[in-house]
Every structure is written in structure tokens, then in C-alpha cells.
Amino acid sequence: MIDSTVVELSRIQFASTALYHFLFVPLTLGLSFILATMETIYVTTGKTIYKEMAQFWGKLFLINFAIGVATGLTMEFEFGTNWSFYSSFVGDIFGAPLAIEGLMAFFMESTFVGIMVFGWDRLKRGQHLAVTYLVALGSNLSALWILIANSFMQDPQGARFNPHTMRMELSSFTDLIFSPDAQAKFVHTSIAGYVTAAIFVCGISAFYLLRKRHVELANRSFRVAAVFGVLATLGVITLGDALGFVGGHAQPTKLAAMEALWKSEKGPMPFSVVAFPSQKEQKNYAEIQVPYALSLLVTHTLDGSVPGADQLEAEAAQRIRNGIPAVKALQALSRDPGDQSALATFRAHQKDLGYGFLVQGFQKDLDKVTDADIQAAARYSMPPVWPVFWSFRVMVAAGFTMLAFFVLAMIFSLQNSVDKRRWFLKIALWMIPVPFIANEVGWLVAELGRQPWTVFGVLPTWMSASTHSVAYMVFSLAGFVLIYSSFIVVEMFLMVRAIRQGPDEPHGPAAPALSTSHAEA
Amino acid sequence: MFRRIIMFALVMGLALLVLFLAIVLGDRAPWYLAWVLGTGTIVLVAAAGGAMYDAQQEEAASRKSPDRA
Numbered sequence: 163m164i165d166s167t168v169v170e171l172s173r174i175q176f177a178s179t180a181l182y183h184f185l186f187v188p189l190t191l192g193l194s195f196i197l198a199t200m201e202t203i204y205v206t207t208g209k210t211i212y213k214e215m216a217q218f219w220g221k222l223f224l225i226n227f228a229i230g231v232a233t234g235l236t237m238e239f240e241f242g243t244n245w246s247f248y249s250s251f252v253g254d255i256f257g258a259p260l261a262i263e264g265l266m267a268f269f270m271e272s273t274f275v276g277i278m279v280f281g282w283d284r285l286k287r288g289q290h291l292a293v294t295y296l297v298a299l300g301s302n303l304s305a306l307w308i309l310i311a312n313s314f315m316q317d318p319q320g321a322r323f324n325p326h327t328m329r330m331e332l333s334s335f336t337d338l339i340f341s342p343d344a345q346a347k348f349v350h351t352s353i354a355g356y357v358t359a360a361i362f363v364c365g366i367s368a369f370y371l372l373r374k375r376h377v378e379l380a381n382r383s384f385r386v387a388a389v390f391g392v393l394a395t396l397g398v399i400t401l402g403d404a405l406g407f408v409g410g411h412a413q414p415t416k417l418a419a420m421e422a423l424w425k426s427e428k429g430p431m432p433f434s435v436v437a438f439p440s441q442k443e444q445k446n447y448a449e450i451q452v453p454y455a456l457s458l459l460v461t462h463t464l465d466g467s468v469p470g471a472d473q474l475e476a477e478a479a480q481r482i483r484n485g486i487p488a489v490k491a492l493q494a495l496s497r498d499p500g501d502q503s504a505l506a507t508f509r510a511h512q513k514d515l516g517y518g519f520l521v522q523g524f525q526k527d528l529d530k531v532t533d534a535d536i537q538a539a540a541r542y543s544m545p546p547v548w549p550v551f552w553s554f555r556v557m558v559a560a561g562f563t564m565l566a567f568f569v570l571a572m573i574f575s576l577q578n579s580v581d582k583r584r585w586f587l588k589i590a591l592w593m594i595p596v597p598f599i600a601n602e603v604g605w606l607v608a609e610l611g612r613q614p615w616t617v618f619g620v621l622p623t624w625m626s627a628s629t630h631s632v633a634y635m636v637f638s639l640a641g642f643v644l645i646y647s648s649f650i651v652v653e654m655f656l657m658v659r660a661i662r663q664g665p666d667e668p669h670g671p672a673a674p675a676l677s678t679s680h681a682e683a
Numbered sequence: 684m685f686r687r688i689i690m691f692a693l694v695m696g697l698a699l700l701v702l703f704l705a706i707v708l709g710d711r712a713p714w715y716l717a718w719v720l721g722t723g724t725i726v727l728v729a730a731a732g733g734a735m736y737d738a739q740q741e742e743a744a745s746r747k748s749p750d751r752a
Contacts, residue, residue, distance in 0.1 A: 203730050342714075346714050356725065382733055386729050389729040575736075578736075
């Protein structure tokens with residue numbers, strides 16, 4: 163059995179590298195489409211200021227893209243180095259989308275990024291615009307494939323376990339890529355990137371407007387980002403609801419953790435806006451609730467019920483009892499692959515195989531499993547409630563804060579009064595970290611809420627890690643934190659320098675209020 | 684003439700592809716279709732918002748100095 167410290171260190175290492183990486187990715191996803199929007203205006207109106215805008219924001223996009231690729235590269239290898247049993251167990255399914263993601267990111271996206279950056283003087287306007295759209299498409303399609311792989315971990319679709327090879331095998335590629343979780347997760351994550359980029363562009367534009375620098379460029383950038391952002395935020399909230407609805411059915415334990423639901427009740431169920439959950443006591447302190455809201459949000463009815471931890475733990479205990487014969491049959495098949503009786507037993511119990519594995523974390527020898535072991539494993543099947551509950555609330559609060567910000571930003575921009583409202587420009591500047599925080603806590607909801615599984619209901623986390631030593635894990639974790647922190651310092655330095663430097667302005671720093679002087683000959 | 688026919692064939696091919704995708708994605712992958720349509724809408728509306736800024740500025744300038752109108 164793998165040392166639990168090694169498993170925890172492997173989790174911390176993956177979480178820290180993923181959270182670092184996820185600081186850069188959403189900005190790339192969204193900024194690429196904002197660049198495409200600006201360039202579309204340039205191509206359709208012929209006004210060169212939009213070309214300058216696309217070039218300036220393109221410079222910031224490039225810095226972010228480079229660091230994003232560098233931090234993403236190691237994660238692909240981390241599956242093999244730190245999660246070797248997981249890679250071997252589900253590699254047939256997980257490997258295909260991961261490989262396509264690599265091809266999308268490194269071939270399509272990187273190639274077109276190069277052409278986009280160096281092609282301004284070499285391509286016609288329409289050709290360059292097509293390249294910019296391909297960069298945006300490549301970035302988002304690359305995210306699509308990694309999110310399909312991730313969705314397999316949340317809701318394993320399109321795969322079956324082969325008792326002879328002892329591995330999961332792909333049964334339907336279309337079920338894998340069209341799984342409801344993959345769809346809702348991709349759209350939610352991709353549009354969260356749009357929101358991140360829109361806040362980023364608004365914030366940096368506000369910085370220039372506060373200092374009365376590059377005013378023409380900043381006003382136009384602010385307008386584009388405000389309209390882009392208000393629509394994207396509406397989209398991300400809608401898709402958040404869809405993801406909660408889909409995820410609630412696929413992963414009821416995650417939903418129970420998100421809502422700190424300890425006891426199953428008959429609908430209508432209230433939504434806890436604030437609560438202080440105690441996992442040990444299985445109760446909440448200081449709850450503030452909104453009647454009917456949980457039924458409405460999760461079941462889309464006024465009187466729907468959502469299972470609580472008590473019901474889910476009882477179901478898990480039953481599934482553990484049913485899964486133990488499946489694991490025993492698997493052990494018999496590994497000794498004698500021709501054992502038809504073991505194969506029949508396995509077939510009868512295979513849907514609960516993962517739960518059989520889960521109890522082995524408490525009692526390795528399945529012949530010695532007691533009721534206490536089963537109860538302990540069933541209780542362990544609930545994710546850590548406190549961080550999931552609060553991460554979810556921080557994400558939702560950030561989402562609605564950004565929506566309010568974008569509505570005001572759009573109104574002020576449409577009134578052409580945004581540069582006169584210094585208080586709002588200061589808020590815009592301080593809004594820059596908000597989507598990044600929302601993205602990070604969103605990741606925590608998704609991945610902590612999946613615990614204690616790497617593949618939900620199929621493969622427990624404790625089985626998935628590699629058999630490294632604690633010293634190796636501590637050393638590599640320290641190395642990753644050090645290197646990734648230096649990446650962030652480099653990114654911040656390059657970004658701040660590029661922002662302070664500002665765009666190259668052939669018209670001079672105080673370009674005249676727009677007129678046909680911006681029209682390209 | 685030949686160029687127009689080629690353009691027509693290309694645009695018709697694109698329209699058929701979009702229809703095919705709409706049917707296939709709409710049936711099996713409604714959220715993916717929503718992403719395609721939503722992203723297109725966001726980009727186009729934001730571009731229109733940007734272009735509107737210029738129109739507003741030009742209108743304001745022409746109001747200040749009617750000679751330029």
C-alpha cells in the first residue's frame with residue numbers, strides 16, 4: 163500500500179502546479195477572442211487605432227501565453243511520474259484527449275500565435291484576422307480536450323473495465339466527448355476565461371485613463387471589454403447553473419459538500435448562504451438560509467429534494483458491501499484468468515468495483531473487513547466539506563460582483579463618461595484579481611469536491627499515486643514551487659513593464675478624438 | 684464569373700457545414716453548440732460596441748463643430 167504521506171504530497175504537488183497553471187490559462191482563452199474582436203473592428207472599419215489595440219493587447223497575450231505553456235508542459239508529465247497507477251489504469255481513455263490537447267496547444271495554437279505576432283506586415287488584413295481567429299479557436303479547443311479528460315475523472319463516460327487486462331478501456335469516444343459534464347464544464351471554463359480577460363482589459367484601460375495616458379486606446383479597449391464582459395458574465399453564470407445541475411446528478415457527494423447538506427430532507431429545501439460546517443459532527447453552525455432556493459437551484463423545481471450526507475453514506479456503505487466480491491473476484495482472475503466462476507461474480511458486482519477498492523484503504527485484506535471499516539470508508543466517501551462549501555460561495559459571490567461591475571462599466575462606457583468617473587476607474591483596477599480568485603476557487607470546488615476519487619466512483623485517490631519516497635516528493639514539490647513562483651515573478655515583471663511602456667503610438671501619446679484621421683489609407 | 688461560382692460553392696459548403704454541425708451538435712451536444720453561438724454573439728456584439736464608440740465620438744464632434752458634419 164502506498165504511503166499516505168506520499169499520496170498527500172502528490173496531491174499537493176498536482177494541486178499547486180495546476181493552480182499556478184490555471185492563473186495563466188483563462189486569460190489566454192479570453193484575451194485571444196478579445197484580440198479577434200478588436201481586429202475585426204480594424205478590418206471592417208479600417209481604423210488603425212484598432213490595429214494598435216490588437217498589437218498592444220497581443221503583446222500582453224504573448225507574455226501570458228508563453229508562461230501558460232511552460233507551466234502546462236510539466237503537468238502532462240506529472241500524470242506519469244506521480245500518478246503512474248492512475249495513468250496505467252485509465253490511460254487508454256485519458257491518454258487520447260490529453261494527446262489531442264497537446265497537438266492543439268503545440269501545433270495549431272503555437273504555430274498560429276507565431277504567425278499572428280510576426281505576420282502583421284506579411285499578411286493581408288483579412289488573412290491576419292483569420293490567423294487571429296485560429297489562435298483563439300486553437301486556445302479554446304486545446305482547453306476543450308483537457309476538460310474532456312478532466313470530465314472523465316468527474317463522470318466516467320464511454321469506458322468499461324476489462325477484468326483480463328485489469329484496466330479501463332475506451333468503449334465509446336463519442337460518449338466521452340459528448341458527456342454532459344464535459345460540455346457544461348468546457349463552456350463554463352472557457353467563458354470564465356472571457357470574463358477574466360474582459361476584467362483584465364478594463365482594469366489596465368482604467369489604469370491608463372486614471373493617468374490620462376493612451377486615452378483613445380484605453381477608452382476603446384474599455385468599451386470592447388465592457389460589452390464583451392457583460393455578455394460573458396451572463397454566460398458563465400448560466401453555465402455555472404448548468405454545471406451544478408449536471409454535476410449534482412453525476413456527483414451527489416460533491417453537491418452535498420457544496421451545500422453542506424448533512425441530513426436528507428423532503429423538499430422544498432433552503433439554500434445556506436452562510437454556514438460553518440463541522441465534518442466531524444456532521445452539522446452546520448450559524449446558518450443563514452434562503453427558503454426554497456436550493457430546490458430551485460439544483461432541481462429546477464420548487465419542491466425538489468437533494469440527498470444529504472446521511473443518505474449518501476448509507477448508499478456508499480451498500481456499494482462497498484457489493485464491491486468487495488468484485489475485488490475478490492478480480493484477485494481470483496489475476497491468479498487464474500480462466501476462472502469462469504470468478505468472472506461471473508465480477509460481472510455481477512462490477513458496477514461497485516471502485517467502492518471495493520475504497521474500503522481497502524482501511525483494511526487491505528478484504529476477508530477481514532468489519533462493519534466499522536465499511537462505515538469508516540462510507541464516511542470517507544464525502545469530500546472535505548468546509549473548503550468546498552466556502553470555495554463555491556466565494557466563486558459565486560465573485561461572479562455576481564463581476565456582473566454588477568460589467569453592467570456599470572457598460573452603462574458608463576455607452577454614456578462616454580467612464581473616464582470622468584475616477585472612483586469607478588479605481589474600482590476597475592482593483593477588480594483585476596477577482597476573476598483570478600474566482601477561477602482558482604472554482605478549480606478547488608471541482609477537484610476537492612471529487613475526493614476521495616481520482617476517477618469518481620471507480621478509482622480511489624489513495625490507489626492512484628506512484629510509489630515514490632517522501633523525500634523525493636518533498637524535494638520535487640519544493641522544486642516546483644520555486645520554479646513556478648519564479649515564473650509568476652517573471653510574468654508579473656514582463657506584464658508590468660509592457661503595461662507601463664504602453665502601446666506604440668504612431669499618432670503620439672495624445673491622439674486626437676477619433677475622426678477619419680484613424681482611417682487607414 | 685468563375686471566381687463568383689467558386690465563392691458561391693465555398694460559402695454554400697460553409698453553410699451546409701454549419702447546418703450539419705447545428706443538427707449534430709444540437710442533438711448530442713447542446714452546450715457545445717451554445718458555446719459556438721454564444722462566442723460568436725459575444726465577439727460580434729462587442730465589436731459592434733467598439734464601432735459604436737467611434738460613431739458616438741464622430742457625432743459628438745459634429746455637434747461641437749457643425750461645419751465638419
